[in-house]
Amino acid sequence: MRSLLPLSLLLPLLASCAGAPPREATPRPEWSIVIHGGAGTIPRDAPAGEADAHRRSLAAALELGSEILARGGTSLDAVEAVVRLLEDDPLFNAGKGAVFHAEGGHELDASIMDGEDLSCGAVAAVRTVRHPITLARRVMEETAHVLLVGDGAEKFADTQEVERVENSWFDTEHRREQWLERKREAEGASASDPAHRFGTVGAVALDRGGHLAAATSTGGLTNKRFGRVGDSPIIGAGTYADDRTCAVSSTGTGEEFIRFGVARSISARMAYGGEDLETAARAVVEGDLAPDDGGIIAVDAQGRGVWVFTTAGMYRAAADSHGRREIRIWGEEE
Amino acid sequence: MRSLLPLSLLLPLLASCAGAPPREATPRPEWSIVIHGGAGTIPRDAPAGEADAHRRSLAAALELGSEILARGGTSLDAVEAVVRLLEDDPLFNAGKGAVFHAEGGHELDASIMDGEDLSCGAVAAVRTVRHPITLARRVMEETAHVLLVGDGAEKFADTQEVERVENSWFDTEHRREQWLERKREAEGASASDPAHRFGTVGAVALDRGGHLAAATSTGGLTNKRFGRVGDSPIIGAGTYADDRTCAVSSTGTGEEFIRFGVARSISARMAYGGEDLETAARAVVEGDLAPDDGGIIAVDAQGRGVWVFTTAGMYRAAADSHGRREIRIWGEEE
Numbered sequence A, B: 001m002r003s004l005l006p007l008s009l010l011l012p013l014l015a016s017c018a019g020a021p022p023r024e025a026t027p028r029p030e031w032s033i034v035i036h037g038g039a040g041t042i043p044r045d046a047p048a049g050e051a052d053a054h055r056r057s058l059a060a061a062l063e064l065g066s067e068i069l070a071r072g073g074t075s076l077d078a079v080e081a082v083v084r085l086l087e088d089d090p091l092f093n094a095g096k097g098a099v100f101h102a103e104g105g106h107e108l109d110a111s112i113m114d115g116e117d118l119s120c121g122a123v124a125a126v127r128t129v130r131h132p133i134t135l136a137r138r139v140m141e142e143t144a145h146v147l148l149v150g151d152g153a154e155k156f157a158d159t160q161e162v163e164r165v166e167n168s169w170f171d172t173e174h175r176r177e178q179w180l181e182r183k184r185e186a187e188g189a190s191a192s193d194p195a196h197r198f199g200t201v202g203a204v205a206l207d208r209g210g211h212l213a214a215a216t217s218t219g220g221l222t223n224k225r226f227g228r229v230g231d232s233p234i235i236g237a238g239t240y241a242d243d244r245t246c247a248v249s250s251t252g253t254g255e256e257f258i259r260f261g262v263a264r265s266i267s268a269r270m271a272y273g274g275e276d277l278e279t280a281a282r283a284v285v286e287g288d289l290a291p292d293d294g295g296i297i298a299v300d301a302q303g304r305g306v307w308v309f310t311t312a313g314m315y316r317a318a319a320d321s322h323g324r325r326e327i328r329i330w331g332e333e334e
Helices: A007-017 A048-070 A075-088 A132-142 A150-158 A173-185 A254-259 A262-273 A277-288 B007-017 B048-070 B075-088 B132-142 B150-158 B173-185 B254-259 B262-273 B277-288
Strands: A032-040 A108-114 A119-126 A147-149 A201-206 A212-218 A239-241 A246-252 A294-300 A305-309 A313-320 A325-330 B032-040 B108-114 B119-126 B147-149 B201-206 B212-218 B239-241 B246-252 B294-300 B305-309 B313-320 B325-330
Touching: A032 A048, A032 A075, A032 A246, A032 A294, A032 A305, A048 A075, A048 A201, A048 A313, A048 A325, A075 A108, A075 A132, A075 A201, A075 A212, A108 A132, A108 A239, A119 A132, A119 A150, A119 A239, A119 B254, A132 A150, A132 A212, A147 A150, A150 B150, A201 A246, A201 A294, A212 A239, A212 A246, A239 A262, A246 A254, A246 A262, A246 A277, A254 A262, A254 B119, A262 A277, A262 A294, A262 B262, A277 A294, A277 A305, A294 A313, A305 A313, B032 B048, B032 B075, B032 B246, B032 B294, B032 B305, B048 B075, B048 B201, B048 B313, B048 B325, B075 B108, B075 B132, B075 B201, B075 B212, B108 B132, B108 B239, B119 B132, B119 B150, B119 B239, B132 B150, B132 B212, B147 B150, B201 B246, B201 B294, B212 B239, B212 B246, B239 B262, B246 B254, B246 B262, B246 B277, B254 B262, B262 B277, B262 B294, B277 B294, B277 B305, B294 B313, B305 B313
Parallel strands: A119 A147, B119 B147
Antiparallel strands: A032 A201, A032 A313, A108 A119, A108 A212, A201 A212, A239 A246, A246 A294, A294 A305, A313 A325, B032 B201, B032 B313, B108 B119, B108 B212, B201 B212, B239 B246, B246 B294, B294 B305, B313 B325
């Protein structure tokens, strides 16, 4: 042997000569998860207890998802479980705590996608299913279809063992007041008012098997009319997952997210343009979308979890097997 | 002057030296249009009159669209007018002549998109609107929304001057027999049986102003249940238009077109991967999709109109200001 240096010491030196950090410095985490509870303008002067309550809810959801992934569960199971928990949480606009539509009831949308084989399922305008994300998963696994809406989705639920509730079960006083205030205000109510599009929930994850999954669930817009469907149940807009690129869940002004096919566009930029996840996500959220339209969470096949949003804040949290654990609300938090 | 050759003679020589045909040889047509009436397995032994009738219908629609574009109308007006005509045509599975769903009625889906500003509108599961494509355009132009479904879309129609009909107005004997046969057959009825997914209609066009537009309308699947929604009303799957790339309308197994975000993927390959329209369309239809899933029509910003399909046939036609005029049914026709 002529070399006096063992190879393991030499390699990082060579890599750093090439101007790049040694690959060994950032091995792929075994699992990774990012979750969100909506993006918008969260008043800084809101009672401190409110932010704390949101942080506690995000922490519980992050814990649940991390636990599933840590013990080798699938990313699909993790994102479904996290979204079910957030659907039951009255703080968020999904399931219990969903906003009121113009007639004073609730219509819920959800979608889920498995990055391994691109299988996906979605439901829109469901009224009596406690966990719309689970019904979306049943559409994916039990039917030849991707999207079921309204009465038809309810009839499909009748054929499945999913928990049913009265529509009024989704009521919360907070959302009723928000709705009544909204009704009083106007007519002039615009779909893009950021203060009123809060609380869509979502999760994306990479599991130990190397598979990605994404899930999104929402109650839509306060005082919405006309069977309006946003991006949450639209595969490619609100939700996308492909093991070759990334998993994405969106939240914001749904119409803009449909127009630009936000979730799928991020994947397409990576697949066709060779961009990395963060570059692709920024190009879409900060480039295609307008300021204040909303944001996304995403994780790529290397377990890099990111969030990008142009609103003042986004309820969000991330964890991975390297010990990352972040829970955030506003933009400038570190 | 030292040169003995006028510049206009020299330029093509220079271009051909560079190995590329001179641009002047194929100037952009002033307008271009492609239309379709669905893709699937059309029996060669069907009564000759049947193919002739379809050709006559395609010719009339092509004529109407060409006329609008030739006199300087917008691509948006052209694709809407063509789709309205095909919706009224009992031969196709859209509007009058739509297939029957499992309960014996009709639910119609449509979407439209303007490539100039990416504005778009869509409706799903409408029951009493004679021209769903026009309701989709109203969603685009008169609301802040993109997609309205079911009862809500019907209520929105109440606020608009659009022609209404009884649901039974869409009945045709042909489709009723198809439905009854389907019901007898099974249960085992699969969403992907190509013989039964015929007749979705669509149009894409480039106008003299350089703007692209796309429109798609369908009655969905024979004997469909559970409020199933396919790709036709999903912006990015069934329909997409962006002046910077192309306009696309899809037809086939809707679930697969949603999964791969077909219309938007073609645009994304052009935008992010630098592919030309035909390369991008083939990559998606022949690469991402499975054989027999269906096909697309598309036109790019240079007025190149293409179709790509993997079924035995596709009712289709194309015309442009250079005098192109093609009407085709099967795959091998020239």
